[in-house]
Amino acid sequence: VSAPPPGPPPAGDPHTPGDGTEPDARFTLANERTFLAWNRTALALVVAGLGIVQLLPPFPGVPWGRHALGVPLILLGAAVSVTAYREWRRTQTALRRSEPVPQSVLPRILVATITGVAALSAVVLLVSAVR
Amino acid sequence: MLPEDPEDLDPGLAAERTRLAWARTAIAFAAVGVVMLRARPAAGAVVLAATPLIWALGGFVSRRIHPAARARRLLLVTVAVTAVAVLAAVAAVLAHGPDSLAQLRGITGGPGHR
Numbered sequence: 001v002s003a004p005p006p007g008p009p010p011a012g013d014p015h016t017p018g019d020g021t022e023p024d025a026r027f028t029l030a031n032e033r034t035f036l037a038w039n040r041t042a043l044a045l046v047v048a049g050l051g052i053v054q055l056l057p058p059f060p061g062v063p064w065g066r067h068a069l070g071v072p073l074i075l076l077g078a079a080v081s082v083t084a085y086r087e088w089r090r091t092q093t094a095l096r097r098s099e100p101v102p103q104s105v106l107p108r109i110l111v112a113t114i115t116g117v118a119a120l121s122a123v124v125l126l127v128s129a130v131r
Numbered sequence: 132m133l134p135e136d137p138e139d140l141d142p143g144l145a146a147e148r149t150r151l152a153w154a155r156t157a158i159a160f161a162a163v164g165v166v167m168l169r170a171r172p173a174a175g176a177v178v179l180a181a182t183p184l185i186w187a188l189g190g191f192v193s194r195r196i197h198p199a200a201r202a203r204r205l206l207l208v209t210v211a212v213t214a215v216a217v218l219a220a221v222a223a224v225l226a227h228g229p230d231s232l233a234q235l236r237g238i239t240g241g242p243g244h245r
Contacts, residue, residue: 022198029149029192035205036152039212043159046212046219047166053223054170070223078216085209089202096198 020096031091038084038106042077045113049073061131065124069117076113080106146193153189156208160185163215171222178215185211 022028053070087104094101161182168175188204196204 026145028201029145032192032201032205033149033152036149036156036208039208040156040159042212042216043156043163046216047159047163050163050166050170050219050223053226054166067223071220074216074220074223077219078213081209081212081216085205088205092198092202 020093020098023092023095023098027095028092031088031095034091035084035088038087039081041110042080042084045073045077045080049077059124059128062124062128065128069120069124072120073113073117076109080109083109143193149192150189153192154186157182157186157189160211160215163219167219167222170226171218174218174222178218181211 049070049072051070052073053066056066059065083106087102087106090102161179164175164178164182166175167178185208188207191201191204
């Protein structure tokens, strides 16, 4: 990555997060760490999904059980990563304009994911016990 | 007397925390690669090969880089994580051999499988 001199970014650059001035480096770094933490969460969702599909023994009587739990976890991992990038941009733009930092939707996505997977696990186990 | 914010002592601490966060992310990336190696050796090898790239991106933390370059660096991470998720989803769908298509029919409520 080349390091052009700092200064106002050229207009029309699709990668430049908004206008305004470069914020305190510590704010930029904190925003970056938040982005990285969400990406580790995304990777954890992917590895959990992979583990369920590939390492668990099949649920007796529920042949679709492992896929029903694992595949949505993996896809949500992708969604969390993409959303983390979009929110990093939004936050960086707000910092550059000295505006309040916008609220993140990621905690809600994570709560919905964990609740959904827990409920689905209960359904799979119940179906498996009944059969 | 100590300043109220410990970071006023040494702003480099924030950069160091960020470098560590990059290292943790690279390690998490490698962990996914190792798990993939088990079922899909080729896909796992690709993921492991991309790990040093993420580690290297952490080296730019304390340099003064153009805001657009900073954004591109993070976009690269998201592209890598999303690509890994797609690889993992394909590996998961294909898992357990020819039986897996029947299992998927089970998910979508299709006929022919209990």
